[in-house]
Each structure stands twice: as C-alpha cells, then as structure tokens.
Amino acid sequence: MTVTNGEAPKPALYGVGDAKNASTANWVPVLSGSAMNPNVKNVQYAVRGPIVQKATKYDEMIKSGNGGDLPFGEVIKANIGDCQAMLQKPITFLRQVLSACLYPDLLDISPPVFPNDVIERAKEILGALPGGSLGSYSESTGHLYCRKIVKTFIETRDGYPADVNNVILSNGASEIIKLTLLTATFGVGKGRTGVMIPIPQYPLYSATISEIGAEKIDYYLDEEDKWSLSIDELAKSFKEAQDYCTPRVLCVINPGNPTGQVLKRENIDEIIKFAAEHQLVLMADEVYQDNVYDADSEFCSFKKALMELPQYKDRLELVSFHSMSKGFMGECGIRGGYAEFINFDSEVMTELKKLKSAQLCSAVSGQVALSIVLNPPKPGEESYELFMNERSAVLGTLKSKSVKVHDLFSRMPGMRVNPIMGAMYCFPRIELPQKAIDEAKEAGVAPDAFYVEKLLESTGICVVPGSGFGQLPDTYHFRTTILPPEDKIEAMLKKFEEFHVGFIEQYK
Known part of the structure; x- marks a missing residue:
C-alpha cells in the first residue's frame, strides 16, 4: 500500500477467502496522527x-x-x-435517599434503617419513574419529576417563573454546555460563529470550541481589580473579532473558575445589556453559586437580573447552568446538572433536544440525585437538622481554607x-x-x-x-x-x- 500526493492511505480490499492469507507487513491503519479529525488534535485540557x-x-x-x-x-x-x-464527606440525606432508590428492598426492612422523610422521599421518586426503577430510561431531556424539582428550585431562588419545558438535565453541566455551543456554531469564514470566553477560563470552553471548529474570542478579566469583568474589554474583544468571525456567544463564569471572583450585581446588569445590544447568546456558568465566602459578595443569578431589566428581559437569549459537582454537595462522580433556556427560538429548542435525544438520556441516578439536593429536607422533617449542620460545616470549612490559602x-x-x-x-x-x-x-x-x-x-x-x-x-x-x-x-x-x-x- 502506498501514499501518493500526501493523501491518506486507502486500505487494501481483499476477498473474504483471501483475508486470512493477506500479509499484515504493509498494513496501514485507517486512522493515524495525520489521518484523523484535526479539531480533536487541537483540543487541550x-x-x-x-x-x-x-x-x-x-x-x-x-x-x-x-x-x-x-x-x-x-x-x-x-x-x-x-x-x-x-x-469531603457526602451529604447524608442525599446518599440515604439515593441508596433507597437504587435498592428499594431497603425500604421494607423492619425496624426501618432510614428516617421517615428519607423513606417518603424515596417512595415519591420511585413512584414517578417508569417501572418504579432508576434502571429505566427517562425522557431525553430528563424525567419530568426531576425537571419539576429544578423548575421549583429556580423559581424559589429567583422569585420569577420558570418553564419546565425549557429545562434540560445532563451528565453534569459540561455535557449541556458542549451541546449548546455545538448548536450555536455555524457559518464559514468571517461568518463562522465566534465564542467570547474569559481569560483566564475553565479549559472546557477552549477545548469545546476547538472540538466543534468555532472561533475563540478571548476577553481578559482585570487582575488589578479583583478579576472583574470590564465592559470596555468586552467591547474591544468584540470589535477585534469581527475581522475574522461573527461573535454570537458570550460565556461568563460566576463565581469564577479559576479566579474565584464573584460578580457584583451592577456588573451583571452591564453584561446583560452588552449581550442584548450586540445580539449575543449569553451562557452563564453558575455551578459555584453556593460557594461564596467573601462577606461583601453575594451570588445573583443572571436569570434574576435579566427578569429585573424590563427593556431586555424578552430580547436576550440566556442559558444558565448548574451542577451538583460543586457547592456543598461535591458529587462530581454522580454526574448531575441542568440548563435553563430563556427566550430561545422554538425551532432551535427542538433541534437542541434532538441532539440530546441522540444521547438517549443523562444518567437517571444523576437526575434523581440532583432532584434530591435541589429539594432538601424542610424544617420540622427528621433529616433537616443533620442536613443543615452538614451543609454549614462543608461551606464553613471551605471558607476557612480559602482564607488560609x-x-x-x-x-x-x-x-x-x-x-x-x-x-x-x-x-x-x-x-x-x-x-x-x-x-x-x-x-x-x-x-x-x-x-x-x-x-x-x-x-x-x-x-x-x-x-x-x-x-x-x-x-x-x-x-x-x-x-x-x-x-x-x-x-x-x-x-x-x-x-x-x-x-x-x-x-x-
């Protein structure tokens, strides 16, 4: 087999009867370092x-x-x-309910091995799943029961309505971030989608942009001002990027990774205005929303801020992400996350859900675990005091260590x-x-x-x-x-x- 004109080699064809006699001395694999998707080679993590x-x-x-x-x-x-x-120790209530859901025989043991509210929650979850089992598929966007929990969590957090049909559950936030970026990438040459990402940034973004062949647009956070996000810097990056692509997406990480900053409300409002006026899809990575240690800082979701800006609330495409991998939960391996899409075109949502359906569904155990942590025990329930103590202990320890570091x-x-x-x-x-x-x-x-x-x-x-x-x-x-x-x-x-x-x- 020979290589000509720099083209990738073509495997020889053998008749079925000749295959066992074919020499492998000159065999060349179909895929090699020079014959594979070049976008994959550009991925760095x-x-x-x-x-x-x-x-x-x-x-x-x-x-x-x-x-x-x-x-x-x-x-x-x-x-x-x-x-x-x-x-870091797992949260007891989460692991107890999840254990009972994974092995329902534990619910019938006498005397009970779990508190009453754990048993009731596990039965409620199992009753909502096909066949009463975590081993069954869910809808591609996630079990309706779990998405309703996410909807209620968002409404309680922000004080504004959410639509369960605009919520997609995923294997952590990373999966749905990648699908969203993939959906938003189109065009050729200067018409190719540009994605604005903070520098420093979490490498998921640059890696995904390389993988899907979009154009990366860097905007620098201001290290001299506690890693704040300057609108002037956004404008500068946007203008320069127009020479080689069409900026369509703006990614923001709040609280920040790797920089640990927490955006002030005024800064969030400015970012929303910038995205709306420059016709950018705003992707808000909010997976660290529980992790705020600075006494003068407070987390505000981009959803809440958008809803309180009447002139923009109906004309900005916003998608926000959350995960159970961080916060006080720290359940990285269980892989549970969600995205909420706001003001997205119905046809785009249909296509995005089609992409998600090609993956069948995210892990049902992760969906259920996410629903548990977003709907914790209530005051007066048997597990409430232990849950609050564990939550406070984890966040208190993280705050103490942040000061030491x-x-x-x-x-x-x-x-x-x-x-x-x-x-x-x-x-x-x-x-x-x-x-x-x-x-x-x-x-x-x-x-x-x-x-x-x-x-x-x-x-x-x-x-x-x-x-x-x-x-x-x-x-x-x-x-x-x-x-x-x-x-x-x-x-x-x-x-x-x-x-x-x-x-x-x-x-x-």
Whole structure:
C-alpha cells in the first residue's frame, strides 16, 4: 500500500477467502496522527494534562511501594475541584435517599434503617419513574419529576417563573454546555460563529470550541481589580473579532473558575445589556453559586437580573447552568446538572433536544440525585437538622481554607494574589526570575509549567499552570484548589512555601 500526493492511505480490499492469507507487513491503519479529525488534535485540557499525568504516575509508584527514591511520601492533587477525592464527606440525606432508590428492598426492612422523610422521599421518586426503577430510561431531556424539582428550585431562588419545558438535565453541566455551543456554531469564514470566553477560563470552553471548529474570542478579566469583568474589554474583544468571525456567544463564569471572583450585581446588569445590544447568546456558568465566602459578595443569578431589566428581559437569549459537582454537595462522580433556556427560538429548542435525544438520556441516578439536593429536607422533617449542620460545616470549612490559602500566598515573596471571593480555587501570580524563564524556554515549556513541574517533583504537590487557563502575555500564574483536608492543607502550604522560597533563591 502506498501514499501518493500526501493523501491518506486507502486500505487494501481483499476477498473474504483471501483475508486470512493477506500479509499484515504493509498494513496501514485507517486512522493515524495525520489521518484523523484535526479539531480533536487541537483540543487541550490542562486540568488533566501532562503534569497531572506525571503526578498520577508518582502516586501509583508510592502506592505500589516503589516510591522510595521520591523526596515525598504522598501526592497532593490540588489540580481539580474533586471534593470527595479530597475527603469531603457526602451529604447524608442525599446518599440515604439515593441508596433507597437504587435498592428499594431497603425500604421494607423492619425496624426501618432510614428516617421517615428519607423513606417518603424515596417512595415519591420511585413512584414517578417508569417501572418504579432508576434502571429505566427517562425522557431525553430528563424525567419530568426531576425537571419539576429544578423548575421549583429556580423559581424559589429567583422569585420569577420558570418553564419546565425549557429545562434540560445532563451528565453534569459540561455535557449541556458542549451541546449548546455545538448548536450555536455555524457559518464559514468571517461568518463562522465566534465564542467570547474569559481569560483566564475553565479549559472546557477552549477545548469545546476547538472540538466543534468555532472561533475563540478571548476577553481578559482585570487582575488589578479583583478579576472583574470590564465592559470596555468586552467591547474591544468584540470589535477585534469581527475581522475574522461573527461573535454570537458570550460565556461568563460566576463565581469564577479559576479566579474565584464573584460578580457584583451592577456588573451583571452591564453584561446583560452588552449581550442584548450586540445580539449575543449569553451562557452563564453558575455551578459555584453556593460557594461564596467573601462577606461583601453575594451570588445573583443572571436569570434574576435579566427578569429585573424590563427593556431586555424578552430580547436576550440566556442559558444558565448548574451542577451538583460543586457547592456543598461535591458529587462530581454522580454526574448531575441542568440548563435553563430563556427566550430561545422554538425551532432551535427542538433541534437542541434532538441532539440530546441522540444521547438517549443523562444518567437517571444523576437526575434523581440532583432532584434530591435541589429539594432538601424542610424544617420540622427528621433529616433537616443533620442536613443543615452538614451543609454549614462543608461551606464553613471551605471558607476557612480559602482564607488560609490566600493569606499564605499573599505573604510569599514574588507572589501576588487576589482574595478568594468564591468557587474553590486560588489563582496566584508568580513573578518568576528571568533565569527560570530562560531555562523554561530552552526546555520548550511555558515558564509557569516549568515552575509547577519543579513543585511536583520536589514536594508531590500537583497544581495547574496558568498557561493552561490563559493569561495576559508575560504574566505567570498557577491554579490550586482549596479542597485538601484541613489537617493536610496546613502541611501542604508549609511545603509549598519552602519550595517557593528555595526556587526564587535558586533562580534569582
């Protein structure tokens, strides 16, 4: 088999009787690095990139007893917002109801193994599912019972009506974010859809934009003003992007990932006005809405703000996302999320739901789990007090750790950091010595990737370089979570400080 004119090789055809005699010596696979979807090769996802893979290798060495030569005894993965991997305890009420739904025989045990309100909730959920089983399919957009719970949650949170037909349940927020971006991408050349994303950003967005072949439009958050979102910067990015694409989508993450900022209400109103006046679909990623630690900050949903702007509330396409992976729930592995679509054309919704139906449905266990956390025990019910205590304990611990992490990095030489107002991350800026920058460039890696790899090799602490999220040119950052347990975070921060001081001394 030969390759001509740079074309991908074509597999030889054999008769059925000849197949077993065909030599494989010259066999060439249909797919290869040069013969595959180029969009896939453009996808980058730093949160699980090469440094994280190296950390995983170290972790496996230690667990198998082969880590004797490493200068540390454990790997601390502060690279991803996986709460329970960092030993956060699950919420009891959620796990009890979900257990009973997954194994209904538990409901008939005498004496009861669960509180009465758990038993009643499980029976209510099972009664709403086909065959009374989590093993049955749901509608492609999610079980009506679960979508009604989401509808009520949104109405209670915002004080405005929601339409259950505009709610789609998904395997976490990521899945429906990707489907929404896919639906919004069309056109060729300068008519191709441009998607405005914050820099720094969560790599899901840049990865998805690469995957679907849309155009990425960066707008920079203002690090000097607590990572605020400047309307002037939005306008500048929008205007520049018109030279090579047609901006159609504006993505906002609030509270922010990786920056941890919480947008003020006035800023949210300005963003809504900008999106409406520039005919942009506004995608609001609000998965960290429970994670607000700053005393002067408060979460406000884009839905609520839009409904309180009469001149815009009927002429802006808004889709907002929420998930049970973050907040006080931390149920990343169960995969439950939703999107609410507002002011979307009915034909677009039909096509979007068709896309979702091609996936059959999201995991029913995730749908049910989401319905449980969005409809917690009420005052007077048996599980209420324990639920509130657990919720307060998780959020209180996260707030305490956010202060410790910020305080440590703010006092380190050659490090600048904004307050952690919300979410689960800290995004410090490192003033790297020129010698370290030069050595990194000689090695062919980004300077902040060079720094965090040295950190991993010296301490076992795994964080993500800021270059994986985007940053202003010639600035260097890293993202760390605030999730390690309190008894470990103190030791982690001490090791981090020792490494950093030594690194600066070595390369100054």
